[in-house]
Amino acid sequence: MLSSSVTPSEKRKAFRAGLASGTIQRFPGAFTPLTAPLIQQLGFEGVYISGAVMAAELGLPDIGLTTLSEVAERGRQISRMTDLPTLIDADTGFGEAMNVARAVHELEDAGVAGLHLEDQVNPKRCGHLDGKEVVGVEIAAQRIAAAVQARRDPDLVIMARTDIRGVHGSSSEGLAAAVDRAKALEAAGADAIFPEAMATLEEFAAIRAAVDVPILANMTEFGKSPLFTHQQLQDVGVNLAIHPVSLLRVAMGAIERELGLLAETGTLDEAVPRMQTRARLYELNDYAAYSAFDAGVFDFEVPGGFAQEPPARP
Structure with a gap:
């Protein structure tokens, strides 16, 4: 009643344990707080909180128009409704290094178990649309380093998302750039890597081989990535699958x-x-x-x- 009896610290530990378990973690996106307990009751391992969904609920496109306070409040509302860990989309961190640090504190206080930061320029756009731009590797790494330094709970998962694969027209060139970027973000302190817009299972496998931290697959409908099954993703070493907008689309x-x-x-x-x-x-x-x-x-x-x-x- 009123709120989950599981503390944010316990949820963060559970998230890390799940990522290390060898079993793929399944995080459907909760588009309202009411969907979070349903996700829990149906046996999933966690709840995803999508930036695209938060924007859509406000009648906005997913181009970085939502504010930190709006995102943190939605993260708090959803996290309190479930005993499962929640992973929230923090876009580009609402600015640069100092803004990223404040975002980490606000989202930590909201009770999420993890957050991911991307390497797009501001204003960002949906990861499965064309015309994206990414920042240089130095700025991308600075965002992650700032987040890692700012967190107060060492169990809070700081995940790095890279959109560089979708920036390149050539699949081989884009994959090579994604591998290089993933390695740099891991070196900057990222606890996990979110390679956006991977086109094949082999591309996920290449990212898996390039880094030692867990990796995420975004199984969003109408996107750049085919809708692989959880078993297919687990077989190539993916640790976490999100379905960010699925429930909103169904509803x-x-x-x-x-x-x-x-x-x-x-x-x-x-x-x-x-x-x-x-x-x-x-x-x-x-x-x-x-x-x-x-x-x-x-x-x-x-x-x-x-x-x-x-x-x-x-």
Whole structure:
């Protein structure tokens, strides 16, 4: 009730243990706090908090328009709803080294287990769109070094994302650049590497061979990477798979279809069997625990003498 009973420190330790386990960690993206307990109940290992989703919920494109305070608040809202570790998208760190340091503190305070920082220029854009630009390796490494130095909990996972693969037209040139960038980011202190827009399993395998830290695969629909299975990714050494926008897309697709039905027929009676029931919603919101707590408070008897009105002041 109200918040997870698992501390952020425990979640961060669990995240690190999962990344080291040899079993791929599956992190669907929670597009609302209410989806976080559902992800937990269905047996996934963690929850992803997508920057693209946070922007979309505000009616904004994913081009770096969300603020640190908006991102931190959403991270806090989702993290409190689950015992699982959460990984949050921190874009480019909301600036350069000093901004990155402050972002780490804010997101650490929000209770996330990890965050990733990318090497795009500001303003950034979605990792699966064309026309991206990346900063030089020195600035990219500085962002990671600043984040590592700023964290207060050594178990907070600082992940480095590189978009350099998608900047190059040639697959061989892009992969070589991604390998070099991944090595530099690991040397700067990154706990894990997020190579964006890998085109094949062999490209993931090449990144795996290049670094000693865990690597992430972004399994976003309509993107540059094919939608490989978790087993395929694990077989080439991927440690973590995220599905950042999937739940939002599923939900928005259903919303659009049923709104069309309502506009056409004037009723949603036909759609009721496809809806989440009131009882299931109450389960996810933990109504029973809130009710029990409330009843306990109202049943509480104040010890004798303290329930009386205080004497009037002269």
